[in-house]
Amino acid sequence: MNTPLVADSFVSLAALGGLLVLIGVIWSFDAASPLNRRFLFGLQVLAALMASRVLAWWTDLSIFRAATIMTAGLVPLATVLLAEGLLRRHAPRLTKWIAAGGAGAFLILALLPASIAEPWRVTLLFLYQLATFALAGHMTVTRDRASLSKAENQAVDRIALSLLLILPLLVTDFRSVYIDQPVRLGGVAILFLCWLLLSLGQRAVGHRDTVVSFVILLSVALLAALVIGFDNGLQPSATVRAASVVLSAALLGVIWKDSISLRTEQRRQSLIRHLAEDRIDDTLGFLKELQKHPLVDGALLLSEEELADLDLPAIKALFAANPLLRAAGTDSLSREDAEQLAWLLEKYEATHVMLVSSRPFRLIALNMPSVSATPGAETELRVVQRMAMLISERNPAHD
Template identity: 50%
Template sequence: MPFDDKLVADTITSLASLLGLMMVISVVGGRDPGDPLSRRFLFGLRVLAVLLACRILDWITGLGVFRLATIVAAGLLPLAALLLTEGLLRRHAPLVLKSFAAGGAVLFLLLAMIPERFVEPWRMALLLLFQFGGFLAIGWLVVMRDRASLSSAENRTVERMALSLLLIIPFMITDYRPGLVDMPVRLGGIAILFLCWLTIGLGRAGLGHRDTIAAFAVIALSSVFAGLALGGIDHIGWRGSVQAVVIVLSATLLAVIYNDSVSLSAEKRRESLLKHMAEGDLTDSARFLRGLQNHILVEGALILTTGELGDFDLKVLAAALNQAPVRSMADVHPDSPLDQDTREQLTWLFEKYEATHVLLATSDPLTLVLLKMSALAASAGVEMELRAVQRMAMLISQRERAA
């Protein structure tokens, strides 16, 4: 099969989508592969991956077996999407919709076996109508769902999937040619990459829908600018410019998906102080604090008791740390609201032990934990974890006194 500009652009976009799907499959499969919802989602993602892989191989080799597999996978998409939607909504879809999705999958399994010269282009037109109708019906289920029966996290997940439908439904029309729509490049791959990005984003609870849409808009506008600039430099015309925009957008989305998946993996492996709270020895405060000394983020933490703080004004230190149980070098800045005695005591404490942070571990007797952390390591998240560890140590101490 000759490689023209359309085929090159389609192949690059589809390959980027396939790589994005493989990353998402790895992320979703690593979360909880035994979960029924995860299995449904993985089934849909794998159907999409098979469709893209076989389509690329069909374009490159021209072998009929890949064309057959592409049509079969395309016919399975509404059924896979419906199964996922049922899992997300925790409700059965209407029987007529189930029959439509399952019957369509069987129909296109049979139609895929008929030679192309006998069934085209009406087979592609029928497949387009089937997918379009299936996705519209699924969108209707999502919009009409009983929101009160789902948790806020479940509603958030459903809404993320609905966002991807906003692109999938119009963009998939461009995937059906020749004869139906003459586009310079298929855009279905962009919708798939957007779906992959939304899926990766489900692992980030703080990322809202508005943030996602704004980020996608920035990426899309940047890609349009880059593609048009390339078109203007090489004078490739509007068709070449559209292809350049889509290729740049595909590559950018793939890079973002990869970066987010790596960040999620790193976050999963990260030795946070919360892990110490969950797995540390909570028998007594002394053992809990000794375990903290071995943590990678605060390795070498120094534990000081009342007897080792004889050079300091214990009343001033206790008052300062009861007011704010976690103090850092920033608190002793000349412009800080602390009084002079408190600032001098904390400054001396930090300088004597070359520490950057101090935690109040127990009030009676007074026990302090001094840490040495670089300014780069002391991120906002780590600061919050330090406060959580301090509170845990205080709770253990209070439990010991009550016993």
């Protein structure tokens, strides 16, 4: 078994996994926007590159070797296109000619047999990628910051930060007879790029937080590799491969976790979208649409008839003073009110009950245990409750 090939394959497959996760996140948010289309093109090119190189290594088929050269030649073009989208301006004409001309040239050069094209083809590819990345980096550094918003400048800064890491690690993807490289680290750079792009959706995460987190991950991976190497008597090159595998696995896990957090945040904000997009001229229509949202899936709309077996005057007084009540918040209630609420929650297997209309009297009961650990979602419920009350007071004829 070729040990370096196994490590290279693992790092590349981890990068492929990170790219697929990021592509899925972008598709779930807004794949139709012009900037996201440019992002997706670049990410899909990188994913095809990672897949084709692994297939080429393990099958030694010329079709996969050619696909590797073709996709590697498209990476600089995708970088320039993305830079144009981020900066909202065209690249200089020379940069466009170099990026487009090089991509076209390598689509043709990839078809040449290795016996004729190597090693000058790989050398040209390295110089082409290095020159184009440098030109794209120059575009971002010399941009007019005042013409971009704070969020746009933040996105550009994080892409530029990833390029600073990608450029030195990119060199390790090109084998040399003069330097014995234990592992290709381009996949690690791609994983870091995916992590940075995912962090753009987390506004509270700054550049420093991301860099510090990466340094911690890198330190832990190196420490783990040293322990593994010392315990098993590994050579330095094998220890470096172990470190790259551990770091790639850790980055892939963090990327997956962050993608889940973003999707959870997207679902959590569905209540806010409900307020912004759904109808506000009909209380019942508003409440029925509310029941379709994931956060309150299965919510029950209760009228006075459903509450007839309770002490209705006491229930009305309780919710007049506390429009939103939850199972964990009964300490401040009197014994009688606490008993009424406990019976109501038990009867409808609910964790939260909120008042949505006074005349006629209506409640919504829902089961959402996770809200007890998510203050932001509970705040959104309070906003929905208040909006429902305002709609009912504004449109009493619909009740």
